[in-house]
Amino acid sequence: MGEDTGETNQSYLEKITPKDLVMFSSSVRKIIAKNDFNYLDVDYDLQLPDQKQQDSIRVWGLPQARLQDPVPLGVLLGFSGASIFNFFRRRPALTSIHLHLLSSLAIAGIAKLGYAKFEDYRTQRELVIWDYVKKHPKDFPEVFNPPKKYKDLLLSWKPVR
Secondary structure (H helix, E strand, O other), X not given: OOOOOOOOHHHXXXXXXXXXXXXXXXXXXXXXXXXXXXXXXXXXXXXXXXXXHXXXXXXXXXXXXXXXXXXXHHHHHHHHHXXXXXXXXXXXXXXXXXHHHHHHHHHHHHHHHHHHHHHHHHHHHHHHHXXXXXXXXXXXXXXXXXXXXXXXXXXXOOOOO
Protein backbone atom coordinates (compact mmCIF):
# COMPACT_ATOMS: atom_id res chain seq x y z
CA MET A 1 0.00 0.00 0.00
CA GLY A 2 2.33 2.72 1.13
CA GLU A 3 5.86 3.09 2.30
CA ASP A 4 6.40 3.02 6.02
CA THR A 5 9.35 5.16 7.00
CA GLY A 6 8.73 4.71 10.70
CA GLU A 7 7.59 8.30 11.22
CA THR A 8 4.27 8.76 12.96
CA ASN A 9 1.88 11.67 12.72
CA GLN A 10 3.24 12.87 16.07
CA SER A 11 6.79 13.09 14.67
CA TYR A 12 5.47 15.11 11.74
CA LEU A 13 3.69 17.43 14.16
CA GLU A 14 6.92 17.98 16.07
CA LYS A 15 8.43 19.61 12.97
CA ILE A 16 5.94 22.48 12.85
CA THR A 17 4.55 25.08 15.20
CA PRO A 18 1.11 26.71 15.21
CA LYS A 19 2.47 29.93 13.73
CA ASP A 20 3.53 27.94 10.64
CA LEU A 21 -0.13 27.29 9.89
CA VAL A 22 -0.77 30.58 8.13
CA MET A 23 -3.46 29.08 5.90
CA PHE A 24 -5.89 28.98 8.83
CA SER A 25 -7.64 31.80 10.64
CA SER A 26 -6.38 32.91 14.05
CA SER A 27 -9.26 31.33 15.96
CA VAL A 28 -8.64 27.97 14.28
CA ARG A 29 -4.89 28.26 14.96
CA LYS A 30 -5.66 28.69 18.66
CA ILE A 31 -7.85 25.57 18.64
CA ILE A 32 -5.16 23.59 16.79
CA ALA A 33 -2.48 24.81 19.21
CA LYS A 34 -4.60 23.82 22.19
CA ASN A 35 -5.50 20.37 20.84
CA ASP A 36 -2.39 19.27 18.92
CA PHE A 37 0.51 21.27 20.31
CA ASN A 38 -0.15 21.18 24.04
CA TYR A 39 2.93 18.98 24.54
CA LEU A 40 5.14 21.95 23.65
CA ASP A 41 4.12 23.96 26.75
CA VAL A 42 4.77 27.11 24.72
CA ASP A 43 2.25 29.71 23.62
CA TYR A 44 2.95 30.35 19.96
CA ASP A 45 0.24 32.96 19.64
CA LEU A 46 1.47 36.14 17.98
CA GLN A 47 -0.17 38.29 20.67
CA LEU A 48 -2.27 40.11 18.09
CA PRO A 49 -5.55 41.48 19.39
CA ASP A 50 -8.47 39.25 18.54
CA GLN A 51 -11.89 40.55 17.50
CA LYS A 52 -13.14 41.04 21.07
CA GLN A 53 -10.04 43.02 22.03
CA GLN A 54 -10.34 45.13 18.88
CA ASP A 55 -13.96 45.87 19.74
CA SER A 56 -12.94 47.01 23.22
CA ILE A 57 -10.59 49.67 21.80
CA ARG A 58 -12.31 52.97 22.37
CA VAL A 59 -11.84 56.43 20.92
CA TRP A 60 -13.41 59.26 22.90
CA GLY A 61 -15.29 56.65 24.95
CA LEU A 62 -17.03 55.16 21.90
CA PRO A 63 -16.43 51.63 20.63
CA GLN A 64 -14.94 51.26 17.20
CA ALA A 65 -17.80 50.66 14.78
CA ARG A 66 -17.02 49.18 11.38
CA LEU A 67 -19.62 48.98 8.68
CA GLN A 68 -18.54 45.45 7.73
CA ASP A 69 -19.63 44.08 11.11
CA PRO A 70 -23.03 42.38 10.98
CA VAL A 71 -24.83 44.50 13.59
CA PRO A 72 -24.09 47.99 12.16
CA LEU A 73 -24.73 46.68 8.68
CA GLY A 74 -28.05 45.19 9.79
CA VAL A 75 -29.10 48.43 11.50
CA LEU A 76 -28.24 50.43 8.40
CA LEU A 77 -30.08 48.03 6.09
CA GLY A 78 -33.14 47.91 8.36
CA PHE A 79 -33.32 51.69 8.66
CA SER A 80 -32.87 52.25 4.93
CA GLY A 81 -35.37 49.47 4.14
CA ALA A 82 -38.01 51.17 6.28
CA SER A 83 -37.27 54.49 4.57
CA ILE A 84 -37.69 52.90 1.15
CA PHE A 85 -40.91 51.27 2.33
CA ASN A 86 -42.20 54.73 3.37
CA PHE A 87 -41.12 56.17 0.01
CA PHE A 88 -43.18 53.61 -1.90
CA ARG A 89 -46.18 54.34 0.34
CA ARG A 90 -45.73 58.03 -0.62
CA ARG A 91 -44.99 59.15 2.91
CA PRO A 92 -42.05 61.16 4.27
CA ALA A 93 -38.97 58.96 4.65
CA LEU A 94 -38.59 59.26 8.44
CA THR A 95 -42.21 58.77 9.50
CA SER A 96 -43.32 55.63 11.33
CA ILE A 97 -40.23 55.60 13.52
CA HIS A 98 -41.43 52.39 15.15
CA LEU A 99 -41.13 50.71 11.74
CA HIS A 100 -37.53 51.93 11.45
CA LEU A 101 -36.72 50.73 14.95
CA LEU A 102 -38.28 47.28 14.56
CA SER A 103 -36.81 46.61 11.13
CA SER A 104 -33.36 47.78 12.26
CA LEU A 105 -33.39 45.54 15.34
CA ALA A 106 -34.78 42.55 13.45
CA ILE A 107 -32.31 42.71 10.59
CA ALA A 108 -29.39 43.39 12.96
CA GLY A 109 -30.35 40.32 15.03
CA ILE A 110 -30.71 38.14 11.94
CA ALA A 111 -27.35 39.39 10.64
CA LYS A 112 -25.62 38.67 13.96
CA LEU A 113 -27.05 35.14 14.16
CA GLY A 114 -26.20 34.46 10.52
CA TYR A 115 -22.65 35.71 10.97
CA ALA A 116 -22.16 33.56 14.07
CA LYS A 117 -23.44 30.50 12.18
CA PHE A 118 -21.10 31.26 9.29
CA GLU A 119 -18.12 31.62 11.65
CA ASP A 120 -18.93 28.27 13.27
CA TYR A 121 -19.22 26.66 9.84
CA ARG A 122 -15.91 28.16 8.71
CA THR A 123 -14.14 27.03 11.88
CA GLN A 124 -15.47 23.48 11.54
CA ARG A 125 -14.48 23.39 7.86
CA GLU A 126 -10.92 24.53 8.63
CA LEU A 127 -10.61 21.99 11.46
CA VAL A 128 -11.70 19.20 9.09
CA ILE A 129 -9.06 20.37 6.60
CA TRP A 130 -6.41 20.40 9.34
CA ASP A 131 -7.43 16.90 10.43
CA TYR A 132 -7.01 15.66 6.85
CA VAL A 133 -3.63 17.39 6.53
CA LYS A 134 -2.52 15.91 9.85
CA LYS A 135 -3.55 12.38 8.82
CA HIS A 136 -1.89 12.62 5.37
CA PRO A 137 1.41 14.45 5.99
CA LYS A 138 3.12 13.04 2.89
CA ASP A 139 0.58 14.75 0.65
CA PHE A 140 1.38 18.16 2.17
CA PRO A 141 5.17 18.56 2.35
CA GLU A 142 4.90 22.36 2.29
CA VAL A 143 3.28 22.26 5.73
CA PHE A 144 5.64 19.80 7.42
CA ASN A 145 8.97 20.65 5.75
CA PRO A 146 10.82 23.94 6.11
CA PRO A 147 10.43 26.24 3.09
CA LYS A 148 13.13 26.17 0.45
CA LYS A 149 15.37 29.20 0.13
CA TYR A 150 16.43 30.88 -3.08
CA LYS A 151 20.06 29.99 -2.44
CA ASP A 152 19.10 26.31 -2.60
CA LEU A 153 17.08 26.70 -5.80
CA LEU A 154 19.32 28.97 -7.90
CA LEU A 155 22.50 27.78 -9.53
CA SER A 156 25.71 29.61 -8.81
CA TRP A 157 26.46 32.23 -11.41
CA LYS A 158 29.70 34.01 -12.16
CA PRO A 159 29.55 36.90 -14.60
CA VAL A 160 31.96 36.79 -17.51
CA ARG A 161 33.63 40.17 -18.02
